[in-house]
Amino acid sequence: MSSSSSPRTSDGERTKKVAIVGGGLVGALNACFFAKRGFQVELYEARKDVRTAKDVRGRSINLALSYRGRQALKAIGMEDQVVSKGIPMRGRMIHSLAGKKSSISYGTSNQYILSVDRANLNRTLLFAASQYPNVMLNFEEKLQQYNADNGILTFMRPDGSTHEVSHDLVVGCDGAFSTTRKQFMRQTRFDYSHVYVPHGYMELTIPPKNGDFAMEPNFLHIWPRNTFMMIALPNMDTSFTCTLFMPFEEFEKLTTGDEVILFFKKYFPDSIPLLGVEALKQDYFRLPAQAMISVKCSSYNIGCKSMLMGDAAHAVVPFYGQGMNAGFEDCIVFDELMDQFDNDLSQCLPAFSRLRVPDCHAIADLAMYNYVEMRKHVNSRWFIFRKFVDNILHFCLPRTIVPLYTMVTFTRIRYHEVIQRSKWQSTIINTVLFVMGSSATVIGTALIFKHFPKQLNIQLRNWNFNLK
Known part of the structure; x- marks a missing residue:
């Protein structure tokens, strides 16, 4: 781990500097991941330090922490501490x-999900980041402008003064209304859309x-x-x-x-x-x-010097409880790519976009679907029956049949693969149920004709008479 006072590695190479814009959940977690790799990390947050601020402003919807998020926390040694709260x-x-x-x-x-308090989790992650000697946390620093060509960021302080900084890598974790993303929107072939539900x-x-x-x-x-x-x-x-x-x-x-x-x-x-x-x-x-807003964009990187993570890349509506988990998974996916490509940012950033864009678009769609399920389908007897059937089949064939919710919440199967697999499973299960239902009807009818022929003949004659 490099110290902020030692800007070179042991072999004499200059330590790369990373600017993380946004000190929310994903930004704070990212600071820990990059710090563990020895990067010089500077985090910039427009709001006051939530660890000491008396009034914590921002969204307060409770969070549902599940497997994807827990795996990211586990990678930096924070899982047990967070789960205990x-x-x-x-x-x-x-x-x-x-x-x-x-x-x-x-x-x-x-299998369960955890109800966690957003503000407390944010404080915990910021405190963890602050323990690394190569991390500097800057609060009340609002990003005014970012030039992706020369890597210069301009921040404004509470007194109105501005200052410029430059870094080797800029990671935008500044939420659904990301200022960092505005620079991406000036690039050709950058797709962006948002929908207010x-x-x-x-x-x-x-x-x-x-x-x-x-x-x-x-x-x-x-x-x-x-x-x-x-x-x-x-x-x-x-x-x-x-x-x-x-x-x-x-x-x-x-x-x-x-x-x-x-x-x-x-x-x-x-x-x-x-x-x-x-x-x-x-x-x-x-x-x-x-x-509530749903954001989709592509790609999540500009070359090898800029990238988006969390809500800045893929804000989703809260109905699958995956917004934070998807953002945390961004961090661990990128960390795994850094292992795979030996910290080569020129390969990691494009690979991150290739991996995460289809997955994050998929969870955005799943989140919209789950709102209909939560407010409507849970009242349906067919929904309850299908849940029962899915769970029974999953118990009997745990690797072959995995319920949609289980795949999303309790595994790290890629989100877009979850949708594909769920469609395949539904087709198979519905076909089997239809065949079983049809067979039961045919067998039941045959049994009735076998055991009650006289009564049926009388009833059929009555129906024929009534038709005449």
Whole structure:
């Protein structure tokens, strides 16, 4: 590990300098990965240092940490520390309109996702990065301009002054509205698109009850209502963070506290005693419903000096719980490429784009699909039946049949391969179920004719008479 005061390696080569723009989750994790490889790392974050700031601003949707993210944390020795601050969620707890609850497990008994607090995780990763002597963390440094041709970045400080820095590699981890990405958009043959989904989200809180969780803590609670839904994730302080997702026009219809209560009595009646009438009235109007954006672009690199990771490259809607996990997987995929190509950035960056673009486009599509599943399909008996069949087949043929959710959440099968494999599996399973259903119908009909010929002949004559 190189020290910031020793800019050369042991064999006399100059230590490469990496600028990471963005000190959020992916930026902080990336700093650890690059520091472990001996790079001189400078991280620049526009906001205050969340480790010391009293008011942490930004998105606060609870995060669901799963296998992909955990593998990245494991690679830098942080998995156990982070997992110890999370709450296992072993399945979905579905709340019907009548208040009945039913659970759907995510997989086997040892498979679960973790509810983790975004701000606490960000603090943990920044603290880990700060422990490397070759990492410098810079806060309240807002990127104003980046020239990819000469590698110069211009940052503005809180007093309005600016300064320029240059690095061998610039990694943009500055979120869905990335300033770094703007430089990419000036390049020829760079594809970019974003979509705002017509639904917004609003956060509410279920406080502890008698010092304990007010609901079963080891589940992701869902109130599916076809065109909208509410979810609740457990927190370490025994509260739940609830998120209401629905079309913006539905949010806008509710203009008074009484209208909010009537709406919740109609669609989420069992949640009112948990949320509290007065608290619900206040929380609903604390902030307007927030927008959700899905970003796709290609490629993720400019030559061998600039690259995008995390939301800057592939912001996704939160319905598969894979935004953070995909961003963390970016870090470990690039680290694996650095092993493969012996730290040769000229090979690693193009290879990273080739690998990650199809996968991150795939998870963006899966996340959009899963919103429909969570708010609508979980109410379907066919969905429940298929989940049961998939799990049984996975138990009997663990390497041949793997449920879609399991592949996404509990493996590192590439996202685009997950979609291909899921389509193939669905075709096979649906065909088998159709054949079995048809066979059962034929056999059942034959048995009826065999055992009840007289009664059937009488009934058939009656039907024939009625037709005449």
